[in-house]
Amino acid sequence: MLDNLANLHKQCFPHKPWTAADFADLKKSGCEIIASQNGFIVYRQTLDEAELITIGVAPDARRGGIAAAMLGIMEGELKKNGVKSIFLEVAQDNTPARNLYKQNGFTEIGVRPKYYDGVDAIMMRKDI
Ligand SMILES: CC(C)(COP(=O)(O)OP(=O)(O)OC[C@H]1O[C@@H](n2cnc3c(N)ncnc32)[C@H](O)[C@@H]1OP(=O)(O)O)[C@@H](O)C(=O)NCCC(=O)NCCS
Incomplete structure (x- = not known):
């Protein structure tokens, strides 16, 4: 699973690929990862807030609603855990x-x- 994540990350962020070891470290540090063959989302909950750390979908699987679906799954999990707000940062371009x-x-x-x-x-x- 971690090798598949690293492979997907490289396709989504070719200039800053994360390794399988990077994903293992994220899990150890308390991050949650939702992943399928074509996409992944990484987030972290702190009390009643959560941060979306990254999201990616393989180039040949884009515009099919995978990212939106993963956001929905993440939101459902966070709601169950009592999270009230999700934060993220995204490049202006x-x-x-x-x-x-x-x-x-x-x-x-x-x-x-x-x-x-x-x-x-x-x-x-x-706010959720
Ligand atoms: C951003 C990304 C995750 C979107 O994944 P996706 O599965 O293609 O997204 P979805 O199919 O769920 O699209 C949902 C909406 O996002 C927007 N969107 C997605 N791709 C878009 C594009 N190329 N241009 C403009 N809007 C786009 C649209 O509003 C789209 O809704 P629509 O298809 O009804 O118009 C994907 O392009 C990706 O992996 N990019 C590289 C990694 C990255 O930049 N991650 C975000 C870091 S903050």
Whole structure:
């Protein structure tokens, strides 16, 4: 499973691929991972808040609703655990991801200037 995750991550983030060991460390540090053959989502709960750490779908499986479905599964799990708000950060120039989050109920709450190699990070939140 961890090798499949590393392979998927490399397809989604070719400039900053995470290894199977990176995913193992994330799990050890308390992150939850939901994954299928074509997609993954990583998040972490702290009390009644959660952070979406990353999400990715294999390029040839995109625009089929996989990311939206994974967000829905994550939200259902977090609701069961008493979470009230989900936070995330997304690069200002990542239009697919910004549209995904907006379409799934996240709103912009702030900006971290030049956070990703000179590109602003948009901070988003969804109350559930
Ligand atoms: C962002 C990403 C996870 C979306 O995955 P996906 O499975 O294709 O997304 P979905 O099919 O569930 O799309 C849901 C909505 O997101 C938006 N969206 C997704 N891809 C888009 C694109 N290429 N251009 C514009 N909007 C897009 C649309 O609003 C879409 O709804 P629609 O299809 O009804 O128009 C995928 O493009 C990806 O893995 N990108 C690389 C990794 C990445 O940038 N992750 C986010 C880091 S913050």
